[in-house]
Amino acid sequence: YPLDALEPHMSKQTLEFHWGKHHRAYVDNLKKQVLGSELEGKPLEHIIQNTYNNGDLLPPFNNAAQAWNHEFFWESMKPGGGGKPSGELLALLERDFTSYEKFYDEFNAAAATQFGAGWAWLAYADNKLKVVKTPNAVNPLVLGSFPLLTIDVWEHAYYLDFQNRRPDYIKTFMNNLVSWEAVSSRLEAAKAASS
């Protein structure tokens, strides 16, 4: 979608910087970092898993994981998104969180309480949906789960539009931006991969 497609919920200016500068820098810097190494040419997931190093991060991890996270984030949103999902996804949310509202509150709380920079996720593992929050560049891939949905809570993700009001940003994301179609197809892929 074009850079202004998510307005008024996420401004074109934010997308210009967030995608055009931050995300681009992660990609460009990663290419430079892996040039000439055995990681060159490998898929992003491979680089992420091989540089996580049980938390004792190797240099390319931040750029690789942030490049992956941001692509996943853009695809987690769509113009005219948000609201409640339906079908199987809703059923599973109701199964694992008691109700959609409980999931909404838990996801909101995780995103609001991730201190400093990081991400909040809906993830799939062991046949269950769960909410996870991670610091900086860490994502559920390295924690053994399938990511289904994410919200970027680094300040650069919301500062131009919301300044310090992170809770307003999270609500806007949930109510107006989430692409439940993307989440559903990721869930299908996750279920297929784990069977």
Add this chain to the structure above:
Amino acid sequence: MAIRSLASRRTLTGLKETSSRLLGLRSIQTFTLPDLPYDYSALEPAISGEIMQIHHQKHHQAYVTNYNNALEQLDQAVSKGDASAVVKLQSAIKFNGGGCHVNHSIFWKNLAPVKEGGGEPPKGALGGAIDTHFGSLEGLVKKMSAEGAALQGSGWVWLGLDKELKKLVVDTTANQDPLVTKGGSLVPLVGIDVWEHAYYLQYKNVRPEYLKNVWKVINWKYASEVYEKECK
């Protein structure tokens, strides 16, 4: 009571703002947002008035409010003997009070308008010590700016004094960890906030540009005072 003394020991860690005892007295000390010693726009063009206002009135105020709330809840939890609540509140207190509040209170003093000496190089003992340890002020600035730029995520870059080893150190801390978490004998002299909220509205993603410009408003007079006091 075991719980009361545990809470007293833990909550006093890292608190340099006040000398009053928080627990053991029935009333709780509440903290207030310190006033800035200059107008919000006084640090322009290095740091915009908009950033200073939001940083002070929104971010720092929120930390102080959350800190006071956590302290109040802690006092209640201690009176009720609710050990698990006491433990849970420790991290909120460490984050909001021990870190956020302390760090930002130092930060406002670390900055000064140009017409009040902001950016003027340190003289005296601190100036000499900087030349000894880092070759020159430029050397120190280059090192701190590089470490601040390289910090992943949120945090602070510091010039500190190691009281035990009697030397200056440059270090970084993550999120709102105070410098003392890197070493019990470290005293902060200059701290620079590199959380994105400290610069984003003005410098966007170009953190190095913020770090280049912030030196123009660093209050070396204050840093020197702290240094000389700690060196006695």
